Amino acid sequence: MTSPAARPGLSIELIVDTALQLIAKHGADRLSMRQLSAELGVSLGATYRHVPSKEALLTLCGRALYERSYTSPDHGEDPLLWVREQVMHLYDLLVAHPGMASRMASSTVFAGNVDPELQEAVRRSLIQAGHSEENADMVGLVLTLFTAGALMASGRSDAENTSGLSTRSLIVTGIDFILHSYAAGDAGAPPLS
Incomplete structure (x- = not known):
């Protein structure tokens, strides 16, 4: 039987995937390196040999969520609709991973490490x-x-929203406003379908 510290195949990708599964279940704030190591079936030291800290791990998780949110545009697709869908796909991933939105929005992950291909x-x-x-x-x-x-505010429940609209629909409305307010001088463009 292989000892936990010598588990073959332990990689940063496996560590990040497992961390994201735990975050989806319990939230980013409740994730611990000890819990992650136990889930992986490895010693705490083995995890730390790949990822030096929880903050480093959460940065890697944030980058992975950005990468997972990217879908290539289809030829013939409305480019503004594609931009909106990209933002909303990221939003949906972050909602599915409690605590990651506020960490990403308040860190350099959001500001400086968005996938260059997506940008x-x-x-x-x-x-x-x-x-x-x-x-x-x-x-x-x-x-x-x-x-x-929007990501910082995404922790608010729809019950706290006094407009009668869901948080998601408010974000879509905001994105549409931005895309059309700055679009080729046409501030009065109708919302995207």
């Missing part, structure tokens, strides 16, 4: 939709700031 695809989609390169950069920044704020 460039959003930028290209905005330009395809008629934004100038400069405007696409500004819209990208506004979407980033809005999304960070």
Whole structure:
């Protein structure tokens, strides 16, 4: 029988996948390196040899969620609708992983470590939709700031929402407003379908 410290196949990817499963069940705040090691069937030292701290682990988990949220745009798809769907896919992943939204929105993971492929695809989609390169950069920044704020507020339950709309539908409305308010000079564009 293999000892826990010598478990073959232990990798950062396996550690992150297992951590995300635990976060989905119990939340990021309740995750511990000891609990993670037990779930993996390895010693605590084996886990620390791959990931130096819980903060480092949560950063890796945040990056993994960004990567998992990315879907390539389809040819012929409305580029602004694709941007909205990308943001909402990330939102849905974060809702499914309690505690990650506030950690990501308040950390350098959100500000500086978004998947570059995702950033460039959003930028290209905005330009395809008629934004100038400069405007696409500004819209990208506004979407980033809005999304960070929405993620920070995502811990509020819909019961606390006095507008009668779900938090998700309010975020979609905000994204549509941003995408259309800055779209090629047409501030009065109708919402996306």
